[in-house]
Amino acid sequence: MIEPKVFSVGQINRYIKNLLENDFILNSLLVQGEISNFKAHSSGHWYFTLKDAQGAISCVIFRQDAANIPFEPENGMQVILGGYISLYEKTGQYQFYGEFLQPVGMGALQIAFEQMKEKLDAEGLFDPDFKRELPEHVETIAVITSPTGAAVRDIIQIAKRRDPRVKIAVFPTLVQGEYAAEDIVKNLKLANSWGKADVIILGRGGGSMEDLWAFNEEIVARAIFASEVPVISAVGHETDFTIADFVSDMRAPAPSAAAELATVHLDSIKADVEEMTDRLTRDVQAVLTASRRRLDFLKERPVLKRPLERIQRTQIYLEEKERLLLRETLRKLEKNNMRLVSAGARLEAVSPFSIMQRGYAVAMDEKGIPVTSVLSAKEGQALQVRMKDGILETTVTGKKVFDGGKEETDI
Numbered sequence: 001m002i003e004p005k006v007f008s009v010g011q012i013n014r015y016i017k018n019l020l021e022n023d024f025i026l027n028s029l030l031v032q033g034e035i036s037n038f039k040a041h042s043s044g045h046w047y048f049t050l051k052d053a054q055g056a057i058s059c060v061i062f063r064q065d066a067a068n069i070p071f072e073p074e075n076g077m078q079v080i081l082g083g084y085i086s087l088y089e090k091t092g093q094y095q096f097y098g099e100f101l102q103p104v105g106m107g108a109l110q111i112a113f114e115q116m117k118e119k120l121d122a123e124g125l126f127d128p129d130f131k132r133e134l135p136e137h138v139e140t141i142a143v144i145t146s147p148t149g150a151a152v153r154d155i156i157q158i159a160k161r162r163d164p165r166v167k168i169a170v171f172p173t174l175v176q177g178e179y180a181a182e183d184i185v186k187n188l189k190l191a192n193s194w195g196k197a198d199v200i201i202l203g204r205g206g207g208s209m210e211d212l213w214a215f216n217e218e219i220v221a222r223a224i225f226a227s228e229v230p231v232i233s234a235v236g237h238e239t240d241f242t243i244a245d246f247v248s249d250m251r252a253p254a255p256s257a258a259a260e261l262a263t264v265h266l267d268s269i270k271a272d273v274e275e276m277t278d279r280l281t282r283d284v285q286a287v288l289t290a291s292r293r294r295l296d297f298l299k300e301r302p303v304l305k306r307p308l309e310r311i312q313r314t315q316i317y318l319e320e321k322e323r324l325l326l327r328e329t330l331r332k333l334e335k336n337n338m339r340l341v342s343a344g345a346r347l348e349a350v351s352p353f354s355i356m357q358r359g360y361a362v363a364m365d366e367k368g369i370p371v372t373s374v375l376s377a378k379e380g381q382a383l384q385v386r387m388k389d390g391i392l393e394t395t396v397t398g399k400k401v402f403d404g405g406k407e408e409t410d411i
Helices: 010-020 107-122 150-162 178-193 218-226 243-247 255-262 266-299 308-352 352-357
Strands: 029-040 046-051 057-061 077-087 093-103 140-144 166-174 199-204 231-235 361-364 382-385 392-397 400-403 407-410
Touching: 010 077, 029 057, 057 077, 093 107, 107 243, 140 150, 140 178, 140 255, 150 166, 150 199, 150 243, 150 255, 178 199, 178 218, 199 255, 218 243, 231 243, 231 255, 243 407
Parallel strands: 057 093, 140 166, 140 199, 199 231
Antiparallel strands: 029 046, 029 077, 046 057, 077 093, 361 382, 382 392, 400 407
């Protein structure tokens, strides 16, 4: 009797994996379904479920393949996934290992464009408040584009035709291909650090969405937003829109239109100068006319027509005022003199010297202070008696006090 062979779990899983990977259909197939449970792992791998009405299958896209997909999958998105079926031996589950992903309906690049537009708009990079005004008079333009394309020729020709004085510096740049975005960012930074550009024109000629894709890259959008010099986006034709158009300070429908936006036509400047000259001439003439009328008015005034007559009248008026002022001054002086004489007479009447003339005297102590009462004098005290014609030196030998002017009392 032949004994049955016993297999390990690992052997069975490896056998099934080999069957799946060597199957002609399962090792390279396309599957259409709806994405659900999508997760972008920190490692860069994508994990999700692809389902339809009949079933579901677990899927994974590894980092190296995910990096080549221009958009990020979203739950509910209908896609076609290309890859192969294999078994994950540790869990015994079979998975769809995706190698490329294509959306159903809208193209992959269009989805990537819409996702990037929505992301940057939410961050405020398209906000009009951050848009810078173009200088009124541009002296130097930095042009970031291919040095061999038609765009750079159009920009130079139109800018020089409109304003021959304008200086144009071309920064040769890759505008298409794998390294175009990095080259655009490098030259945007270089134009800013140069410090001489008044405005930057970033552009290229028309092309497919793939051709213009460098201007949809996130690093280009952020470099435009960070530019200190105003940026005019001039990518493709009027119907072409890129992320650069939304971030830039101004969008031009074509490179030639960007040259027109960045410059002022000399004819326009000449017209402005002529208009200002005419306005200034009119203003000066108006001032001269008003001044002439004012002068004519003043010439008709009597003071200017007969100046001597006005001077004579003024002189007579001043002389009359002087006479009245003198008369009033003399009257007030006489009145004040009379008041002064009267006051002097009154002062003279109460002056102690006047009283002395009538035989009275004033006794004073050694300090010259009048002694007005017998009670304040002391025996033996030296006194001075002031009389009308001199001073007597005397000493108090005794005191008598008059009581009501009648009785004398020795003290």
